[in-house]
Amino acid sequence: SFGNLAFEPRTYQLVPLLMALKLDTLRLLIADDVGIGKTIEAGMIARELLDRGELKRFTVLCPPHLVEQWVRELDDRFHIKAVAVTSGSAARLERDIGTVSESIFTVHPFTVVSLDFIKSDKRRGEFSSRCPELVIVDEAHTCAGTGAGRHQRYDLLRLLSADVNRHMLFLTATPHSGDENSFHNLLGLLKPEFLQLQTLTGNARDRLREKLANHFVQRQRV
Numbered sequence: 283s284f285g286n287l288a289f290e291p292r293t294y295q296l297v298p299l300l301m302a303l304k305l306d307t308l309r310l311l312i313a314d315d316v317g318i319g320k321t322i323e324a325g326m327i328a329r330e331l332l333d334r335g336e337l338k339r340f341t342v343l344c345p346p347h348l349v350e351q352w353v354r355e356l357d358d359r360f361h362i363k364a365v366a367v368t369s370g371s372a373a374r375l376e377r378d379i380g381t382v383s384e385s386i387f388t389v390h391p392f393t394v395v396s397l398d399f400i401k402s403d404k405r406r407g408e409f410s411s412r413c414p415e416l417v418i419v420d421e422a423h424t425c426a427g428t429g430a431g432r433h434q435r436y437d438l439l440r441l442l443s444a445d446v447n448r449h450m451l452f453l454t455a456t457p458h459s460g461d462e463n464s465f466h467n468l469l470g471l472l473k474p475e476f477l478q479l480q481t482l483t484g485n486a487r488d489r490l491r492e493k494l495a496n497h498f499v500q501r502q503r504v
Contacts, residue, residue, distance in 0.1 A: 283326065283329040283332070283333040283334075286361050287326070287329065287359065287360060288361065289322075296326075297323075297499060298312050298323040298324075298326075299323065299326050301497075302327045304496070307446065307447055307448070308327070308416070308449035308450065308451060309443075309472045309497050310452070311468065311469070311497060311499070312451070312454075312499055312500075313457040314499070314500060314501045314502075315501065316455045316503075318501055320455070321420075321453075324451055324453055325360045325362075326360075328360070328362070328416060329362065332362075337414070338414075338415070339416070340391075340392060340415065340417070340418065341392075341394070341413070341416070341417055342364070342393070342395065342417075342418045342420060343397050343417060344394065344397060344419075344421060345396070345397055345398070349366050349367075349368055352364070353366050356392065356394070363392065364390075364392040364394050365386070365390040365394070367395040367400070368395075368399055372386065385412045387412040388412055391414070393414075397424075397435055397438075400438065401434040401435045401438050402434065406434075406441065410441050410442055413442060413448070415448065415449055416449040416450075417442055417449070417450050418450075418451045420453045420454075421453070421454060422439075422452035422453055422454040422457075422468060422471075423454040423456050425438075425468075426464045426465070439471050440471065443472075450472075452472070454468075457500070466479060469498075472494075472497045472498070473493075473497070476490065478490060479494070
């Protein structure tokens with residue numbers, strides 16, 4: 283995929299890509315600090331899987347204020363033309379399709395979707411049935427809590443992750459904000475067995491943490 287990159291990645295930014303390529307089904311949590319380059323790392327994974335022919339469609343789920351930024355980054359850095367799907371654009375996009383047999387997510391192979399738009403009960407089921415092969419979730423920590431609005435985001439991601447063949451990539455600079463339940467909910471989206479880390483002890487916990495290491499990467503700025 284390097285021929286389709288408009289930049290030269292730093293060596294450490296290749297680590298998540300190499301981890302992803304070792305997984306039959308991509309389930310990866312990139313929890314690098316702000317400024318390390320999570321967007322770049324996620325974009326390289328998506329670009330590589332596209333160029334290998336391992337997927338034809340992907341979507342980015344992110345908070346509304348990051349939608350346009352993601353659209354620009356995908357275009358400028360990876361030569362991927364993505365469509366923004368928000369509460370303001372969805373109706374127009376659906377009118378342009380003109381047929382009920384298709385959806386935004388089948389007509390447009392690359393989409394950047396507002397989490398606040400797609401999380402509703404009305405939209406969640408439709409999206410899950412037409413969802414692309416790869417889902418990138420930015421600010422993933424905002425989807426694992428129990429606060430106002432977060433339970434709908436979590437319900438959406440839990441529904442998507444239930445398909446064991448779906449590739450899912452989670453990005454956050456703050457995977458653990460002091461809420462143990464939220465942190466383990468996030469890990470459980472990678473694999474349900476990781477929820478047991480909250481209760482296991484001893485050798486059993488150590489063995490499960492070794493499995494988690496294949497799906498979790500975190501680097502800090504020094």
